[in-house]
Each structure stands twice: as C-alpha cells, then as structure tokens.
Amino acid sequence: xxxxxxxxxxxxxxxxxxxxxxxxxxxxxxxxxxxxxxxxxxxxxxxxxxxxxxxxxxxxxxxxxxxxxxxxxxxxxxxxxxxxxxxxxxxxxxxxxxxxxxxxxxxxxxxxxx
Numbered sequence: 001x002x003x004x005x006x007x008x009x010x011x012x013x014x015x016x017x018x019x020x021x022x023x024x025x026x027x028x029x030x031x032x033x034x035x036x037x038x039x040x041x042x043x044x045x046x047x048x049x050x051x052x053x054x055x056x057x058x059x060x061x062x063x064x065x066x067x068x069x070x071x072x073x074x075x076x077x078x079x080x081x082x083x084x085x086x087x088x089x090x091x092x093x094x095x096x097x098x099x100x101x102x103x104x105x106x107x108x109x110x111x112x113x114x
Contacts, residue, residue: 038093040085048074051085053092061088061098066112068102073112080110 036056042049045064053061063085065072075081084100087108092098105113 035093038089040082040089042078042081042085044078046074048076049078049081050074051081051088053085053089053098055092060092063088066105066110067100068105069113075110076112080112083108084110 039054041052041054043052050062050064052059052063064074066075067084067088075084084105087104088098088100102113
C-alpha cells in the first residue's frame with residue numbers, strides 16, 4: 001500500500017469516526033423542543049368575539065368571523081371564540097390543516113353553527 005493510499009484510508013476512517021461520535025452525542029428528537037410557542041388570544045369585535053392564533057409572538061391566524069359557517073357571523077362569547085381557537089391551534093401544532101367544519105363547531109357546542 002502506498003503512502004497516498006494510507007492517507008486516504010486514514011482520512012475516510014476519521015470522517016466515519018467523527019460521524020459516529022456526532023450521532024451518539026446528539027440528543028434524541030423531541031418535537032416539544034422544536035415547536036414554536038402557540039397562543040390563542042380572543043378579542044372583542046362588532047358585538048361579539050373573534051380569535052387570533054399567535055405563533056412565536058406573531059399573529060398567524062386572525063379570525064374575526066366564525067369559520068365554517070356561511071355569512072359574517074361573530075362568536076357570541078369569549079369562551080366560544082377561545083374554544084374554537086384552541087381547536088385550530090391544536091390542529092396547527094399537529095401539522096394538520098387548521099380549518100374547522102360546521103360539524104366540528106356543532107360538536108364543540110358553538111350555538112352560532114346550528
């Protein structure tokens with residue numbers, strides 16, 4: 001084996017060793033550590049309520065009407081807006097499309113959906 005081949009083999013061995021050591025010291029993946037903070041903030045609007053879903057302190061979803069219901073209706077209470085906002089935020093954190101159907105609103109006992 002020539003000196004050049006020995007250097008190449010040694011270099012490859014060092015790269016493989018570095019890769020193995022780096023993988024063994026890496027922390028196991030924890031989705032909770034990778035997630036940005038998500039918060040639901042209800043707000044008063046036009047004789048009713050809406051909600052915002054904030055991600056890392058920035059508004060990601062601004063919902064000033066009830067989603068999944070025809071027309072421009074607002075939630076009658078802060079609690080209803082918060083309940084739906086939390087459901088939307090949960091979908092968002094589960095990597096699902098953050099939409100809400102009329103059937104889901106009825107299941108959440110949102111009176112404006114009926």
